[in-house]
Amino acid sequence: MSQPEEIKKRKPKARPVSCVSIPPRAFPLPIPLPVPLPPPPSSSASASSSSSLPLSSSxxxxxxxxxxxxxxxxxxxxxxxxxxxxxxxxxxxxxxxxxxxxxxxxxxxxxxxxxxxxxxxxxxxxxxxxxxxxxxxxxxxxxxxxxxxxxxxxxxxFMDGGSLSSKILNESQIALVFRQVLLGLEYLHKRRIVHRDLKPANLLINSLDQVKIADFGVSRILSRTMDPCNSSVGTIAYMSPERIDTDRSQGVYDGYAGDVWGVGVSALEMFMGRYPLLPLGKSPDFGTLIWAICGDESPLRFIPQGTTPQFRSFLEACLQRDATRRPPVSHLLSHRFVAPR
Known part of the structure; x- marks a missing residue:
């Protein structure tokens, strides 16, 4: 992926993220339906076997x-x-x-x-x-x-600012939020933990503008890097294409890359103030969502005009249809959109 152009020095910090409000959603997102999942390829997360945290077999x-x-x-x-x-x-x-x-x-x-x-x-x-x-x-x-x-x-x-599902953020705020999210994901991925349901509702914030990842009810601890993530859990609207369209992905699913897709969808949603992979006013039924995520048209077409090259580059990296082209979280942390200045 080509490096984005240099940008000017970041402006002074915008108003606290926790103080930003969003109008009620135009529609509720659908309840996820069962979708069979294939086994993953070799994981991009690198950690020694001594750091694995297997689930109890009792x-x-x-x-x-x-x-x-x-x-x-x-x-x-x-x-x-x-x-x-x-x-x-x-x-x-x-x-x-x-x-x-x-x-x-x-x-x-x-x-x-x-x-x-x-x-x-x-x-x-x-x-x-x-x-x-x-x-x-x-x-x-x-x-x-x-x-x-x-x-x-x-x-x-207790996170007194609640979830980020009720926030509209500008690019500076999104960069601050997702640097923290990526740091949390990097920690989890190094321990072979994939979240599998990353979305704004599972990102919490407090009055100090600290962002934390929550709701691990569908997460999985991988006892080995090659262990499959083979259950249809998570919210369909935030699932990556390869997790839904098993034919196109040839039975390959990488949970780490799936979390990166969730980062991209969540960041774009916070910028747009609505679920980003459907046209405004489009009914979010199951079939429409599947087509929006897995259809022939790239999800990158929904990125609004006027976004900075750095933000667009970040979103393009996260929302690659081909999971093998999504950079690991450790690489995203060095992206100029979220890297500290």
């Missing part, structure tokens, strides 16, 4: 989630008080809670046990393993887990 019926998640620093559940409701998702609700002894605020994610089949419980187990093993300033921290009152409750770092 049967789910014998797992104690609290034993996996908790240690001597885990706050006692009796010391937590719920303050108010923050939001909900497909699997449960999230509440703001305060730890009484320290007055520290947390987010408490609750998932009813009555709704948990083996697959759901496995996803919870996976998310807890990832969050407890991940210690990075751009990955949301997990502080504990409780099974109480008919619920699985996950105690998470």
């Amino acid at each position: 049967p789910l019926s014998s797992l104690s989630l609290s034993a996996i998640a908790n240690d001597n620093n885990t706050p006692r559940h009796s010391d937590l008080v719920r303050l108010h409701f923050l939001g909900s998702g497909a699997s449960g609700n999230v509440y703001l809670v305060r730890h009484i002894p320290s007055s520290q605020l947390f987010a408490l994610k609750t998932l009813p046990l009555s709704l948990q089949d083996d697959a759901t419980r496995h996803n919870i187990h996976r998310e807890i393993q990832i969050l407890r093993q991940a210690h990075h300033p751009h990955v949301v921290r997990c502080h504990g887990l409780y099974e109480i009152n008919g619920e699985t409750q996950i105690l998470l770092e």
